[in-house]
Amino acid sequence: MAYTFADLFEHSVDAMPDRLAMIVSGEEVTYRELDERANRLAHHFADSGFGAGDHIGIHMHNSIETMVAIIAAFKLRAVPLTVNFRYTSDELHYLYDNADLVAVVYHRGFADIIGEVLPGTPKIRHLISVPDELATGDEAVLPGSVAYEDALAAGNPERGFEERSADDHYIFYTGGTTGRPKGVVWRHEDIWRVLAGGYDFYTGEPIADEYQQSRNGVAAGQPMRWMMLPPLIHTSAMMPTFNAFFSGNTVVMLPKFEAARVWELVAEYKPQVMVITGDAMGRPLVDAFHQQSGDTSSLAILASGAALFSGAVKDSFFEVMPNLMISDSVGSSETGFGGIGFATKGLEQHGGPKVGANKFTVVVDDDNRILPPGSGGEGWLTKLGNVPVCYYNDPVKSAEIFREVDGGRAVVTGDRARIEDDGSITLLGRGNMVINTGGEKVFAEEVEAVVKAHPDVYDAIVIGVEDDRWGSRVSTVLRLRDGVDADFESIEKHTRSQLAGYKIPRAFWITSDVARTPSGKPDYGWAKNHAATTAADHRID
Known part of the structure; x- marks a missing residue:
């Protein structure tokens, strides 16, 4: 079965070609148009000598072109690596080198800092420059770059790529809260299962086959609109975006998070779902809500992940939108989806979110033994089942976190957690951020x-x-x-x-x-x- 991101996306294209796939900065593209652009760029990569397993850097903010580049790499069985565009030149040099990048697609506003890095990263032999609406002044273009427009114009709009494998790799670089960035290596099927809809998030049941998500999209009749606010450099935006694509929904993005602009777009495009990153986005959104007067009644679900979403901020949302459903997910680049909790007004919250019991998320002690419900024990949040392969180029760190628990593959995270009497889990905080006083x-x-x-x-x-x-x-x-x-x-x-x-x-x-x-x-x-x-x-x- 073709449990790869390119195949699952193409199933939606074939089933719903004329549905709207993305809206960004006033531009709209259908599934067919997004697919054709990705095909063109993928053929350009192939004609330039790139293929399966090659690591391609995506140094871009949120845009339609960003998704074109990511999907194009998947089609070619290459590995797209979304680059944190706020890194310093020293951090970028480390990532470019550690990740073994051989090509970079970049928004032209980042040309200057990329230019500082290139002399020390000789493996990079191909550059594609993309127009940048956020660039200030004249857009810079690095010497030897191919213009994105030219690459698409010369590329073949049809598919015609080799057969893909569920074992193909996908790598996310995560900096966490401390230390150098680490590349988390996933198999396509594993990360699809735990972060992009391969399991039902609520029941824990696996998706039956590779066409089920696109069939569900057809059966729904009309697409839902999902507003993605986090940057695509992080799983909290990337995976919900692909989950939306696989089921034929429409994704609305902003190139840069601006709280007041978000509510303007909610009133204009009527999304039903909004994805945010905890308090960092939640607080300014609530503040900006009081300054706007548009129709925001379409919004039904507010989904947060990847950072603390405090009870006080959730209550502030309930005060202005009392019928809103608020979810708070536990997970990381190393674990994927770990569980989901739903907020109610006035819920007392200590530490991170509390998530319901599920067979893949457990708490283990220092000896890798699973703590049973009712024990009241505190230990390490651990993910079983579909987990990553390793950290890229880091066997020592890989051995620390990717272990065997209860006879199977597991990720023992740096998060402290408590198992409750009913089997639910309360996330207490990062183990490396514990203060010993x-x-x-x-x-x-x-x-x-x-x-x-x-x-x-x-x-x-x-x-x-x-x-x-x-x-x-x-x-x-x-x-x-x-x-x-x-x-x-x-x-x-x-x-x-x-x-x-x-x-x-x-x-x-x-x-x-x-x-x-x-x-x-x-x-x-x-x-x-x-x-x-x-x-x-x-x-x-």
Whole structure:
């Protein structure tokens, strides 16, 4: 069976060719048009000497052309690697080299920084430049680049590619919260199963065959519209996009996240589903909602993943859109989908989301033994079943996380979790972000969720700061709401009402903004550096 992303996409094209596939910046393309463009670019790659297994960098922000490049690589059995466009030249050099890129498709606004990297990455022998609506001033083009328009014009619009395999690889580079980026190597069938609809997310039942998603799309009669707000450099956008494609739905994207613009597009295009990345997008969206007056009644589902989505922000959505269904998914580039939880107004939330029991997501102890429901035990969130192969070019790290549990392949993550009496799992926080203060363990995400629930706090990152007495002191870097003066006594009282005394922040830094990664995750390195180089605005002894 052809459980590959190119085959599953082509099934939708064949079944629903005239359906609208994408809307970006006012441009609309049907499934047939998207397929033909991808065919043309894939043939250009083939004519340029590229094929199965070649690693092609996609250094682009969200656009129709980005999806054309990704699908084209899949058609050719090549491996597309979406590049974090906010990396510095040093980080890019590491990724380009570590990933063994041999070609790069880039938006012209990124030409200057790519030009800094190319002299040290001799494996790259082909460049394709793409017009960039976000570029400021004249668009730069790197020497030797082929214009995207020319590549498409010369390419064959028909298919005619070799047979693909479910064992073909797909690689996501993930930086997590610390350390160098790591390439997570997936088989196509495995990642499709756990992130792109190969299992029913709610029942856990596998999809029957390669045509079931496209059959479901035909049977639905009319496509749903899914608004994808995270960048395509992350699984939280890429996988829902392909899931939508495989079932014949329409994807609406923005080249850059702007909260006010999102609501304008909701009123214009009437999406039923919106995909976001936790508080990083949720907070500005709620704030912007109060400033708009368009018809947003089409929106029925708000789906978040990849970052903390605090209870306070969910409640803010319910206040303005009481009939909204809000889901919060657990997962990562290493695990795929780990479970889903549904929010209700006023739900008390400690740490990360709570997800229902399922046979593929478990909690294990330090000896890789699965903790049974009712034990109340805390351990490591672990994914069974369809899991990645390894980290690319990193056998040491691969051995640490990709293990055998209960006789089968498993990913033992760096996330701490607790198994509840009913078999559900509460995600506590990243194990490498545990703050050890006086021998007590404090999970940064749990404290962040409480701090951000204070009405004066707009955003926060919780860190451990070195302390002679306690080892580490729980601390926080805050952004307050506009026009609000810091009331540290009120924030302390609020946190003490919900957290044990050893968990409350003891040092506070107020900033005009809180740095986050492009996927919305807290930038803990930035927060620690800020705390180390700046005097605290308030301390609690």
